[in-house]
Amino acid sequence: MSKILVFGASGQLGSCLKKVAAERNISRMVFPEESSANILDLDSLKSLFEEVRPSHVINCAAYTAVDRAEDDVETARKVNKDGAANLASFCDAYGSVLVHISTDFVFKGDIPKLLSEDDLAEPVSVYGLTKLEGEQDIERLIKSFFIIRTSWLYSEFGNNFVKTMQRLGRERDVLNVIVDQVGTPTYAIDLAAAVLDIIESGSEAYGIYHFSNEGAVSWYDFAEAIFEISNIDVKLNPIPTSEYVTRAQRPPFSVMSKAKIKNVFGIKISHWKKSLEACIERLAETT
Template identity: 45%
Template sequence: MRIVITGASGQLGSELNELLANETEKECYFLDRKQLPLDQMLLIQDILAMYQPDLIIHAGAYTAVDKAEEEPALADLVNHLACEEIAQYCHLHGTKLIAISTDYVFDGGSAVPLTEDAPTAPINVYGRTKLAGENAIQKWCSEAIIIRTSWVYSSYGKNFVKTMCRLMAERDEVNVINDQIGSPTYAKDLARAILKIVDAANWEAGIYHYSNEGEISWYDFAVAIRDFHSFDCQVKPIPMSAYPTPAQRPKYSLLDKSKIKAVYDVVVPEWKESLSKMLAEEIKKY
């Protein structure tokens, strides 16, 4: 099987690269923004045609949530129109597609875990462009699989966990939001779930949700990071209203994972277990 993975230098792309490093039955091509510029619509299908993939794992995206408010056109190019080009290529060439989306397609008004058919109503540019990408994929490539995820972190790239480790090592006190609820996703776990789908005998198109198990706030997440490393740093809970950002965030975006568990028998680790594994791996590296 020949696979093209976009977003090669991102958190998920890096974890997929690590997991597929010794793969002999899959011919994998990892494309970063230089090799596949997702803001260049006229190039995307021609570049994909050079590789003639059987499957595309589309992990590339514009993910700077606050900056997207200043660059809505660029965010739309990367998160929406590039998805359309990729989906059109897949439709024309019979290529399978797994695309990554986000919990930010929801408005945060729910009080129960969000299923795949819950109403979408994004409240920021990033969420609107990602939802437009989802719609374009479903329009052009009805056989695609879309996986929504949330609060992604990894030992690769920039993310909340690594930022907290740095700040807690430097400061006596950090303020962290305690009224935004969801669940983090260890990118390695998500990568494993994707590969389980790739290797499955069945291919069930549609939208799926994936994050680690549990329901927490960013404050709870930060406390667990502090406790793992025994940082001498006070973590102070603050409301979202005390930390205004250019882009609004959904207050509640916990994803229901029942569908991906049932269809693909995916085992979803608990968030604290995965955090411990990532932090232990980080320690080994340095």
Template identity: 35%
Template structure:
């Protein structure tokens, strides 16, 4: 049974290539037709839904996992057409193909579908109210997938990072080694979530062979701020010898760091239904961070 992963060069996509290998053959796509390590793969540009569907017709996969997305949150504010093409129109076309061919679809969405005005972790059934183009485009993608009528598993996640790629963890390690003082937003609350955890949970759910269809929240457990995440990164990185000393991390407000796109102030996601429905226990975010830093430390030995 072949799994087709769209977006094999992204943080989650790269981890999916590893995690899904236990389920059988895996094929993947990138926009360029090349993976980060230089290997060739299938080419699929999410700006062209017809070309993406043509890949599906060629591969005829037993399952589809869509890890491709337009994730430039600020750029999306001035590039709405591209964001909606990648995050809504093309996922909708994939979902319609999957529905017509009886193929299950896994798709990833985001905490940005919520406005962040809540005071408790958001449940999957809570009302959505995205603050910007990125969140709106991801919500439109969810709606298009549901409307297609096929079996789908939508996993909303948040604050994704990995030992590879461009993300908050790697940025902090780089700039923390260069500067004595960093200023990091402390009034946005969420849950840092490793891409490897997302991929591993996806593989476990698919391995169960469940016929479930719907929307679940998939993050690590607990919550912190970006400031708290940064401080934990530096403390744990020093302990593992990844950096020689931790910079001072000053707490600032969102108003001190204006961006084109508004971020939700509170976007912790309630994962109870995921854990209940699939019998999965999720790690605390700080423990999960340690696992990723262990991977980085091992690679430097």
């Protein structure tokens, strides 16, 4: 049976792919250790592709430290651009379909409108720029690819906004959270399910797609929902971006249209709050 090879298997989305694959009894997925699946090590990649001969490759590996990337441009570019290009080249050579995870940070986000796959990508951070460069290399090097842009990823795995808010909400009496950046939270379990739906469809409708949960919300409103569902009592203050200065600039409005992925693959997408409730319920079961 043809194999699905996952890079970044130990990260948040990789862990969610493992969970969804187990629930669906998909046994053909290969989750190698990072030591043997370094997307910058051409010899390791050659050995892995020779051994697995994958029909599909899912790239969850990325440099995602948005603020650190501003001062570590070389590393961010190596991982997000060169690593993506390496995988595209190997997928092309071995006849594999590449499923690559990208980000809403490829957009400037200065206009409050739903962002489509055809809208101008104009990143305002090194992270967003290097992710866009990775997309462009994939498009240049291979025809059989799905690039899936997502946003505000969280889950019961890894470090993310939901788990950070729960921890801070229990430790502090007052929290300040940004109110003038608007986007859509994405439960990584839902994204993992969508990725596997696309692969299992056998579709050749290659290209760029957007996936997040439905709806739009500010970081402040997202935090308020986390505390409400988690039954955490903390005073929450809404603050503007200008009062919380970060090294990297963020797109102020990055709500993406999911019309294309829904129309092409028939994928049903949950509202962000419904998925947040499911995640927090699962988090409560593990504590």
